[in-house]
Amino acid sequence: xxxxxxxxxxxxxxxxxxxxxxxxxxxxxxxxxxxxxxxxxxxxxxxxxxxxxxxxxxxxxxxxxxxxxxxxxxxxxxxxxxxxxxxxxxxxxxxxxxxxxxxxxxxxxxxxxxxxxxxxxxxxxxxxxxxxxxxxxxxxxxxx
Numbered sequence: 603x604x605x606x607x608x609x610x611x612x613x614x615x616x617x618x619x620x621x622x623x624x625x626x627x628x629x630x631x632x633x634x635x636x637x638x639x640x641x642x643x644x645x646x647x648x649x650x651x652x653x654x655x656x657x658x659x660x661x662x663x664x665x666x667x668x669x670x671x672x673x674x675x676x677x678x679x680x681x682x683x684x685x686x687x688x689x690x691x692x693x694x695x696x697x698x699x700x701x702x703x704x705x706x707x708x709x710x711x712x713x714x715x716x717x718x719x720x721x722x723x724x725x726x727x728x729x730x731x732x733x734x735x736x737x738x739x740x741x742x743x744x745x746x
Contacts, residue, residue, distance in 0.1 A: 639721065643743075646718030650725060650741075653688035653715050657729050658736055688717035696728050709733075716744065 693712040709732045716724045725741035 642719070642721045643723075646721050646723045649688055650715060650717040650723050653690060653717055654725070654727060654736060654738075657690065657713060657715075657727075658731075658734055688715055690715050693726075718744075 691714040693714055696710040696712050710728055710730045712726070712728055714724065714726050716722060722744040723741060724744050726739045728737045728739065730736070
């Protein structure tokens with residue numbers, strides 16, 4: 603009887619150790635997945651910032667023929683070796699409240715930017731090319 607009792611305790615301890623090993627393996631996998639997604643999000647964020655900065659360095663697009671123009675800019679952020687692309691969509695000029703329309707067409711433009719590979723981020727911003735300023739209206743993570 604004692605032998606049966608000792609065997610049942612040993613089997614219970616064996617089952618508990620196996621369950622603990624499974625739990626630890628799942629915890630290690632989830633930590634690795636979380637780290638991978640964090641790195642991918644940071645890469646997308648750096649690409650988005652590089653694309654936003656490239657808008658300040660470039661000249662406004664000719665929007666007299668087309669209201670929406672899509673093109674790609676290839677950027678290479680500081681912390682990543684592969685070159686990633688972002689999509690910049692020119693929405694159009696932003697009309698100011700007190701200024702004339704001709705001045706506004708040359709000054710402020712509304713852009714929509716999408717960047718990233720596995721994790722994608724989009725932002726909408728207003729760029730004042732004359733003063734070299736940028737105002738981010740919003741940003742969001744895109745789920746494919």
